[in-house]
Amino acid sequence: MTQCKKADNVRLASLNRRQFLGAALGAGAAMSFSPSFLALAQDASLITRAIPSTGEMIPAVGLGSSATFAQVARSEDISALRSVLSRMAELGGRVFDTAPGYGASEEVAGGIAQELGIHETLFWATKLNVAQRGGTADPAAARAQLEASFQRIGKPVIDLIQVHNMGDPAVQLGLLREMKEQGRIRYMGITTTFPEQYDSLIEVMRNEPLDFIGTDYAVDNREVEDVILPLAMERGIAVLNYAPFGRTRLWARVGDRPVPDYAHEFDAHTWGQFFLKFVLGHPAITAVTPATSRPTNMEDNIGGMLGRLPDAAMRQRMIATVEALPTV
Numbered sequence: 001m002t003q004c005k006k007a008d009n010v011r012l013a014s015l016n017r018r019q020f021l022g023a024a025l026g027a028g029a030a031m032s033f034s035p036s037f038l039a040l041a042q043d044a045s046l047i048t049r050a051i052p053s054t055g056e057m058i059p060a061v062g063l064g065s066s067a068t069f070a071q072v073a074r075s076e077d078i079s080a081l082r083s084v085l086s087r088m089a090e091l092g093g094r095v096f097d098t099a100p101g102y103g104a105s106e107e108v109a110g111g112i113a114q115e116l117g118i119h120e121t122l123f124w125a126t127k128l129n130v131a132q133r134g135g136t137a138d139p140a141a142a143r144a145q146l147e148a149s150f151q152r153i154g155k156p157v158i159d160l161i162q163v164h165n166m167g168d169p170a171v172q173l174g175l176l177r178e179m180k181e182q183g184r185i186r187y188m189g190i191t192t193t194f195p196e197q198y199d200s201l202i203e204v205m206r207n208e209p210l211d212f213i214g215t216d217y218a219v220d221n222r223e224v225e226d227v228i229l230p231l232a233m234e235r236g237i238a239v240l241n242y243a244p245f246g247r248t249r250l251w252a253r254v255g256d257r258p259v260p261d262y263a264h265e266f267d268a269h270t271w272g273q274f275f276l277k278f279v280l281g282h283p284a285i286t287a288v289t290p291a292t293s294r295p296t297n298m299e300d301n302i303g304g305m306l307g308r309l310p311d312a313a314m315r316q317r318m319i320a321t322v323e324a325l326p327t328v
């Protein structure tokens, strides 16, 4: 992909659809968009996916808040995060993944969303974990953590709370079930991105009523395809996809190489969209929540839910492309 195409794409994404169409149809602007992108934007509905337990539709690309988001949330200047959250909402994104374990992220995002007046419309996915790894959770401490999340987010009913990293599922899932029965949360789930915890995740998926799981999946990290994703489809469990870029791993692998020309066949114009469309090409994935601290990257990521997705054969081609890159 040339720099020019990347700039065009970011420019497209930095406009809402109406503004985009107005700009694109104007004489000067139309010069700078490729015909395929113009055609796409004419029909630029966002890809949404159903949550299996209710059928509720949610936009397929959202925002995560560990990694760089958490670094900025800890800093003195959080203005970039305000722009990231407002761009996501303006462009139609809603799913925001956070956790009390991500430093200041939950509190900072809650404050910004309330200031912007978007806290009610965001789909909040936060987490619960007061257990030490592999240890037990004190129910009183867990309840206190849950109440703190309600305070920070400022929404009377939280959309989704998941047990973080398989922390004491017996106690913590029990508390979430109680909160769901009381109508304080709409969905409950459990997460892990540690391969050594996959067996425990599978056991919980087989034995507990779950609305969601959250797990890692990327074009170069596909272990969850073996059991976890098929089981999610079989059991009607939604999947939030974490680390679609492997945090920095995939960026280091692609370096400054251009996106392959064939990516235009599924409307991916940047590597970010290439990676996001790979994961959304799996039918088990309900939504993907890449972290970013940059508004332009948020806009780029929203482009991952515009246009076509790769089919199974194309996904194999994408895997081959990435496998041919040097590992870092």
Ligand SMILES: NC(=O)c1ccc[n+]([C@@H]2O[C@H](COP(=O)([O-])OP(=O)(O)OC[C@H]3O[C@@H](n4cnc5c(N)ncnc54)[C@H](OP(=O)(O)O)[C@@H]3O)[C@@H](O)[C@H]2O)c1
Residues within 6 Å of the ligand: 063, 064, 065, 066, 067, 068, 069, 097, 098, 127, 164, 165, 191, 192, 193, 214, 241, 242, 243, 244, 245, 246, 247, 248, 251, 272, 289, 290, 291, 292, 293, 294, 296, 297, 298, 300, 301
């Ligand atoms: N067990 C769990 O519950 C669990 C575990 C891991 C992750 N998660 C969730 O999943 C989210 C995503 O995972 P992650 O943050 O670990 O990794 P990730 O989303 O794979 O990667 C984030 C990195 O990609 C960069 N990036 C984002 N969009 C980009 C773009 N369009 N172009 C170039 N660079 C881009 C970000 O930097 P910039 O700021 O520069 O954009 C950041 O360095 C987390 O934030 C968290 O919410 C949950």
